[in-house]
Amino acid sequence: DQQVKQNSPSLSVQEGRISILNCDYTNSMFDYFLWYKKYPAEGPTFLISISSIKDKNEDGRFTVFLNKSAKHLSLHIVPSQPGDSAVYFCAASDRGSTLGRLYFGRGTQLTVWP
Amino acid sequence: DGGITQSPKYLFRKEGQNVTLSCEQNLNHDAMYWYRQDPGQGLRLIYYSQIVNDFQKGDIAEGYSVSREKKESFPLTVTSAQKNPTAFYLCASSTMTGADYGYTFGSGTRLTVV
Numbered sequence: 574d575q576q577v578k579q580n581s582p583s584l585s586v587q588e589g590r591i592s593i594l595n596c597d598y599t600n601s602m603f604d605y606f607l608w609y610k611k612y613p614a615e616g617p618t619f620l621i622s623i624s625s626i627k628d629k630n631e632d633g634r635f636t637v638f639l640n641k642s643a644k645h646l647s648l649h650i651v652p653s654q655p656g657d658s659a660v661y662f663c664a665a666s667d668r669g670s671t672l673g674r675l676y677f678g679r680g681t682q683l684t685v686w687p
Numbered sequence: 688d689g690g691i692t693q694s695p696k697y698l699f700r701k702e703g704q705n706v707t708l709s710c711e712q713n714l715n716h717d718a719m720y721w722y723r724q725d726p727g728q729g730l731r732l733i734y735y736s737q738i739v740n741d742f743q744k745g746d747i748a749e750g751y752s753v754s755r756e757k758k759e760s761f762p763l764t765v766t767s768a769q770k771n772p773t774a775f776y777l778c779a780s781s782t783m784t785g786a787d788y789g790y791t792f793g794s795g796t797r798l799t800v801v
Contacts, residue, residue: 582727607789616691616777616792617730662730664789673718673737673781674745675790679729 576600577665579678586685592650594681596663599644603665607675608637608648611660620661621648653685689714693778693793700765700772700800708763708796710778717782719761720790723747724775733776736761765798773800 578597586592596606604625609617623630623637623646630637636649650657663678691712700706712719721733732745736755750769755761761780765772775797779790 579729609789609792614775614795614797616693616779616794617790618792619789622789674720674732674735677722677730679727 574599575679576603577663577676577678579663579681581681582679583682583684586653586683588655588685588687589652592648592653592657592683592685594648594650594661594663594683596646596648596678597644598646598665598676600665600667600676601644602667602669603676605666605668606637606639606646607664607666608635609662609664609677611662611680617662650683653683655685655687658683658685691778691780691791691793693776693796696794696796698796698798700798702800703767705764705766706798708765708776708778708798710761710763710793711759712761712778712780712791712793713759714780714791715758716780716791717758718780719755720779720781721745721751721753721761721763722777722779724777724795730777733763772798774798 607622608620610620611617621632621635639646660680662680664675666675694709718737720735722730731747734753736742752764777795778793781790
């Protein structure tokens with residue numbers, strides 16, 4: 574049972590435009606959310622995170638929005654650049670749990686074309 | 688520089704053979720994890736360990752085994768019982784609080800059964 578869902582396997586955006594990647598979760602105990610970026614044949618790298626006490630976190634061109642009532646978060650990339658082309662994974666955790674594990678979505682392949 | 692080292696980067700195995708994937712970290716992290724990535728499947732948790740000499744099965748542990756004799760090392764053995772071992776394997780580590788700050792990932796091992 575997938576607790577974190579990324580329903581769009583792929584997204585194609587023109588350079589300079591906004592990329593919006595979406596993520597839904599089912600577990601109401603999740604209180605910390607992260608986005609990872611992954612290039613082929615490499616490990617994922619941390620991009621940005623947000624705690625459930627916030628509804629927005631911004632870091633340069635990247636902004637994550639959290640809507641707790643809808644159990645939905647999104648990653649906005651503005652402006653998009655060709656180097657942003659990668660797979661983006663959404664992840665969530667319940668920091669009150671002793672297990673300390675992240676739950677990942679299946680990823681969205683972002684392609685930014687010139 | 689601290690980080691996680693996975694070796695080898697590419698590994699070929701004959702059917703019926705066991706192989707061991709190495710994962711070493713010098714981040715002084717307590718928790719370590721093994722994930723498997725398949726196309727369209729995202730990251731699936733195989734095993735994880737929160738302290739030395741202790742580990743738990745993840746979501747797809749069948750056909751795999753691990754050990755955690757040292758804090759720095761968490762090797763994964765892919766046994767002949769694993770029916771479809773060809774995949775990209777990722778090792779990760781985190782602080783004892785687990786997902787407070789997310790994971791640090793290694794660069795992965797591509798295993799191919801020939």
